[in-house]
Amino acid sequence: MLHLASKSPRRRELLARLGVPFAPLDVDIPEAPLPDETPKAYVCRVAREKAAAGWRLLGAPVQDAVLGADTEVVLGDEVFGKPRDADAAAAMLRRLSGRTHTVISAVTLRTAAGERQAVSVSEVTFTGLADADVVAYVAGGEPMGKAGGYAIQGGAEAFVAHLAGSYSGVVGLPLFETAALLRAGGFAVAGFAAPEPRARAGSAASPSPAATASTG
Numbered sequence: 284m285l286h287l288a289s290k291s292p293r294r295r296e297l298l299a300r301l302g303v304p305f306a307p308l309d310v311d312i313p314e315a316p317l318p319d320e321t322p323k324a325y326v327c328r329v330a331r332e333k334a335a336a337g338w339r340l341l342g343a344p345v346q347d348a349v350l351g352a353d354t355e356v357v358l359g360d361e362v363f364g365k366p367r368d369a370d371a372a373a374a375m376l377r378r379l380s381g382r383t384h385t386v387i388s389a390v391t392l393r394t395a396a397g398e399r400q401a402v403s404v405s406e407v408t409f410t411g412l413a414d415a416d417v418v419a420y421v422a423g424g425e426p427m428g429k430a431g432g433y434a435i436q437g438g439a440e441a442f443v444a445h446l447a448g449s450y451s452g453v454v455g456l457p458l459f460e461t462a463a464l465l466r467a468g469g470f471a472v473a474g475f476a477a478p479e480p481r482a483r484a485g486s487a488a489s490p491s492p493a494a495t496a497s498t499g
């Protein structure tokens with residue numbers, strides 16, 4: 284059985300599109316970069332910690348797998364987490380206005396054999412936003428609970444002049460990378476041929492405890 288260690292409704296919707304039955308798990312991981320941690324290392328660590336927390340919550344099940352993911356908006360070297368309030372959201376959007384930022388999404392699949400991880404990095408260019416646009420967007424409430432204070436799957440799609448990378452990665456769960464992890468773990472993913480009967484057992488022996496596959 285697959286479990287998704289996430290409270291994010293977006294992640295649950297995206298994972299459902301891959302056609303692998305799963306059960307959601309609520310985990311709470313403190314999200315703050317360590318001193319000198321690069322944004323990418325931070326996102327990867329948090330995704331790994333979410334998967335590990337789900338794994339512990341289930342009691343380290345031999346047959347099951349746990350997915351954890353993390354998404355952050357990065358401008359320069361600065362990580363924009365989720366805004367704590369409307370003012371913080373407006374401040375983030377003013378800084379993203381008219382500029383290109385990076386969205387990093389990491390996904391970790393934890394099984395009894397160890398973990399596999401993939402990372403998606405996208406470049407997003409926002410149009411210039413008038414202050415009245417920022418105020419109106421924040422007043423609609425959409426920024427809360429979203430990295431960088433915006434939702435590309437919502438009204439902010441109209442702010443995006445250019446996207447290079449993964450749309451689903453920006454929303455919170457990069458489906459290309461997630462599908463690859465699940466297939467490597469022996470799961471049947473919608474749109475792909477069913478795995479060989481022995482694939483699951485074979486893959487269970489292959490990843491090392493820190494096996495990492497990065498894309499993007």
Ligand SMILES: Cc1cn([C@H]2C[C@H](O)[C@@H](COP(=O)(O)OP(=O)(O)OP(=O)(O)O)O2)c(=O)[nH]c1=O
Binds near residue numbers: 293
């Ligand atoms: C940039 C962007 C982020 N987001 C969301 C996805 C994530 O839910 C959130 C980033 O915060 P995360 O800490 O990655 O996730 P979360 O706290 O919402 O959920 P959990 O830790 O339980 O898995 O921002 C969007 O929905 N749309 C966007 O365009």
